[in-house]
Amino acid sequence: MTVKSTELVRTVFAKGEYPPPLRREIAFAGRSNVGKSSLLNSLFGRKLAKTSSTPGKTRSINFYGVNREIYFVDLPGYGYAKASMSEREKWKKLIIDYFESREELSLVVVLVDIRHPLQPADIQMLEWVTYYTIPFILVLTKADKLSRNQQIIAEKSIKDELASLGVYPPVFVVSAVKKQGIEELLIALL
Numbered sequence: 001m002t003v004k005s006t007e008l009v010r011t012v013f014a015k016g017e018y019p020p021p022l023r024r025e026i027a028f029a030g031r032s033n034v035g036k037s038s039l040l041n042s043l044f045g046r047k048l049a050k051t052s053s054t055p056g057k058t059r060s061i062n063f064y065g066v067n068r069e070i071y072f073v074d075l076p077g078y079g080y081a082k083a084s085m086s087e088r089e090k091w092k093k094l095i096i097d098y099f100e101s102r103e104e105l106s107l108v109v110v111l112v113d114i115r116h117p118l119q120p121a122d123i124q125m126l127e128w129v130t131y132y133t134i135p136f137i138l139v140l141t142k143a144d145k146l147s148r149n150q151q152i153i154a155e156k157s158i159k160d161e162l163a164s165l166g167v168y169p170p171v172f173v174v175s176a177v178k179k180q181g182i183e184e185l186l187i188a189l190l
Contacts, residue, residue: 003186003190005068012060024071025105025106026072026073027098029108029111035111038141043182048064078092078121108137110136112141115142115154123165126167137171138172143181
């Protein structure tokens with residue numbers, strides 16, 4: 001299956017404002033400035049998700065309809081230090097409510113910047129998806145910032161960190177800028 005059509009269906013700021021379900025949902029989660037919007041735009045094949053050089057721009061849950069069958073769901077970026085504590089707590093509650101209430105959620109794509117080890121906020125997200133028994137994959141973003149050899153070393157290091165946590169998800173190395181790994185990721189998602 002390929003991406004034939006995409007549209008922003010709904011932007012959600014509070015619990016219970018979710019759109020009617022489609023066949024399934026795939027959520028995208030990651031720290032602020034990890035490149036979620038850029039990755040989504042690469043998967044869509046067009047600029048639909050808003051990108052910004054300012055971390056923490058996604059402050060809502062955005063539902064994108066893909067081929068009128070699947071939602072790609074952009075969750076608020078976590079780990080953004082400049083957001084107020086109350087704002088971060090609101091995002092946390094919204095994400096947890098989403099995980100608890102959407103039966104169609106079939107996969108969480110956890111994005112991690114390939115240049116950095118797992119951060120505490122990344123580990124918390126992995127704990128959440130494990131707790132809620134939601135299947136997940138790990139996507140290492142911004143691969144274009146490293147040489148191919150550096151990518152291999154960084155990927156192995158992150159896989160070792162995951163193994164130390166007792167989790168062994170499929171791992172994809174991608175670059176939204178150079179389209180590296182985008183086709184393989186799309187095949188896995190659709």
